[in-house]
Amino acid sequence: MLFNSWQYAVFLPVVLALYWALPQKRRWVLLLVASYIFYMSWSAKLMALILTTTATSYAAALLISRAKTQSRKKLWLTLGVGISLAMLFVFKYLNFAVGLCASVLSFLHIPAFVPSLNLLLPVGISFYTFQTLSYVIDVYRGALPAEKHFGIYALYVSFFPQLVAGPIERAVNLLPQFHVEHKPNADEWAHGLRLIAWGLFKKVAIADFIGVYVDAAYNDINACGPMAYVVATALFAVQIYCDFSGYSDVAIGSAKLLGFKLMENFNAPYFARSIKEFWRRWHISLSTWFSDYVYIPLGGSRVSVSRHLANLVITFLLSGLWHGAKLTFVLWGLCHGLLLCLDVFLLPKREKWLKNAPRLKAFIETAVTLVLVVLLWIPFRANSLSDALTIFARLPYALSAPVQGFTVALETLGITSAVLIRIILSFAALAACDAVRRYKGQPFEILARQKSPVRFAVSYALAFCVMLAIFTQPAGTVAEFIYFQF
């Protein structure tokens, strides 16, 4: 049941009506049942996995909290974390690991029987596993008490707005919200609805629309010239941002309608002035997760320079692997890690550059960061490592005749003048919204303070664009969210 599907358009209002009609003490039951129905709409078989993860992490946390000695606590922590990670490894990485071993053996001309495993990747496994891991670790660290109510804990793991693609909520933030009574709040509902509309706009009107042109280039590596890959990569940068942040907005908006507050997952990431800042603004719930549970425990930056650099690379290699069991994601993570290492050395010098021209400095830094981030989307989107390397090798040729190449690229990708105008207009809307967010604050909170006709006009324009995009999309092609594969 995708957020951009008709099923969800029916599911959410039904859940909302029942939720607000029920007394507080019964609401968790409804949300848990709804969350499991939501998850089972992909596959009922996969329920066993989420139930196992829920039960093991619940038990591990309880045992940690009841353990009398530190060594016992450590034992339960190791078991709890180990079981969750083992399940994640088997379902997400085993095929990759086996394939990698086979390649190495084949390269060394060592004959070996490599079993072919046909394991289905359970939707959302990376998200809910990380959520359970943070819970168990936080209980071990004493950051929160273990949740005794199994139903509430199961709801924390499976809460449908953020179950399959985040935000990866921390128990400290979400669990207490299940215990307090939420009162209907018209302002929050209006805010939630606007967030859902904005999320759907980004997904349906922008991401799905431009995705077709990105696929045209990336799915046939020999189909296009170098400039087409520049255009397609730039489009992909917007596609993935709109796709994923759109999902997060619908998730946060849906939760708001139920009275819950989920953490922000994106904050104008393409306005970042460094790669470090980009990661404070992109997929915030994952970045902070890696920071809290990998980077800082490794020593963070309060160690020797070489160790600090190693910590950065390790953290981003793992972040790349989290995204998918493919070498392309490993390369993507590695490159981000290396750029962050470079930034460690450049930061003191950067602070001295253009001290008297802060705006020019900000512009240059933002532009350079944007170019680097966009270039690094190439391995992320490429279907294979060799595709990614081929595209990188071709890119310099795009500079030979940029204007002519651009025209040819548009033609090759099938981008007509009308399509180009639509792309430019939607990018402008997106950039304007993010600029407001970067420099003024949350756009919808600013909108909520405006007079009623302004609120109505903006909301109406947004909802109208969403409806128009839905009613003109190709039938039967409700596109999945990119992050579902992770």
Add this chain to the structure above:
Amino acid sequence: MKRFFVKFSVFALALLLPFAAYFAYVQAQPASFGKSLMGGAQHKLEVLASTKSPKIVIIGGSGAPYAVISEDVQNALGMPCINLGTTAYLGLEFYFAQLKGNLGDGDIVIIAPEYSMYENGIDYETVWMAAENRASVIKKLPLSYVPNMLTSFSRYAKSKLGALKTDGASPLTYDEQYTAAGYGYWGDITFDRDCILESGYNTQDTRTVTADIVTDEVINQLNAVAAYAGKCGAEVYLTYATFDRLALIDGIDGVNALEARLEAECDIKWLGNLSDGVMDEKYFYNTNNHLNSEGAKVRTAALISDLNEAP
């Protein structure tokens, strides 16, 4: 709270109004696909509604009217034979839905799905054309069609308004036979035709058949229509659609596997075997599904024989 719901309702109404107005405007325009292939579908549904039981109803894709000669079946079995098959793009569920209220005691429904119909490949713009301006057809459409019908309405509207400018839709494809006038009264193709395929098959439309091509939805639909027909006193049979043997990649094993799966999962009686539908290229007319006159005689004779021997 009351204020919020009032404001929300006003907002929702204001939002839906332009879309509803556009929908009403397009629907209020005169039908423009009456002369096209989809006009044939409209005619066939009228014949279905007006023909009393007992009757034979054939459901399939565009190949069905090329495969069965209605008059021969009528003469052999003594009841009218309506060939509903127009195009596979309407989907099996479209045809099944139109049977509702039109089946009676002693009726025989013969389902001959083309391979793509097992995959549930539907073109909703085509469904709009087949159902245009006909409330009786639209209201019978399955619920599962509604979301995609809504999202494909804009394309249908564009085609319809464009067709109106030229005094009705022209034939949808290159050949004039693909019009409403190409069908006889009972919905079959009646004109004489020989093979015009240069290689004996359409080289651009080859396919592989496996047991996996049939979706669970289609299996459920087949079982549902059999149950519904049973309640009406009608009998349902599943049979083969014809396919050019040269266009079948990977041989007949996949076809047999598909039949085995259908037999295991569908509670419907069979007429013939699925592999019988893989016929010699000399029997085909202009596509890998459409039979020529000789092929139609062979297929019709086989169907009559199967029906006479049917349980």
